[in-house]
Amino acid sequence: MAKAAIYFEEAQRLYVQEGLSLDAISQVLGGKVSRRTLYNWKIQGDWDEKRRSYLKQTEDIQSQLTRLAQIAMKEALANPTPHNIYAVMKAISALKMWQGVKVIEEEAEKTEKSTEALKEIIRAIASEEIR
Known part of the structure; x- marks a missing residue:
């Protein structure tokens, strides 16, 4: 062969x-x-052209995921429902996965704690805005 x-x-x-x-x-x-x-x-x-195309595609997806995470965060700040907070966490997880960050169980545990902390922060911000 x-x-x-x-x-x-x-x-x-x-x-x-x-x-x-x-x-x-x-x-x-x-x-x-x-x-x-x-x-x-x-x-x-034509590997150089294929590499450029691959990098462009990768950048496009990453920028879209980043934008999605930003939109979800704005929505969660404006309307801090459990659904919106969950959407933020999912968008951030997708972005991390795309960037090659491996989320292990220990990190998932931290994320749960971070989710609770984020909910508290959003509640505090929301109550400040109401005043």
């Missing part, structure tokens, strides 16, 4: 999605594919 059939897709993924250099990819693949071969694949497969 040819090198391309075995390593091309993985090398392309490492370059486009993981952002590795050709030298790093060669090392990750255990030196089984030379830098020169990787360079040729990069040119033939």
Whole structure:
């Protein structure tokens, strides 16, 4: 079986999605594919354009998630219902997951405590605005 059939897709993924250099990819693949071969694949497969497109798509999704979290926060501040507070927490969790932050059980426990603290803060802000 040819090198391309075995390593091309993985090398392309490492370059486009993981952002590795050709030298790093060669090392990750255990030196089984030379830098020169990787360079040729990069040119033939237009990996630079694919990387730019992937990064643009990633930025767009992240900015949309950030905007969603901001909207949810404004809504929760204006109308601090349990539903709105929950929406804030879900939006923030989605943003964290997208950014590659792994939420472990310990963090989930902190989030529950943070949710209660956030509810108290929102209640305090709401009562101040009513006065």
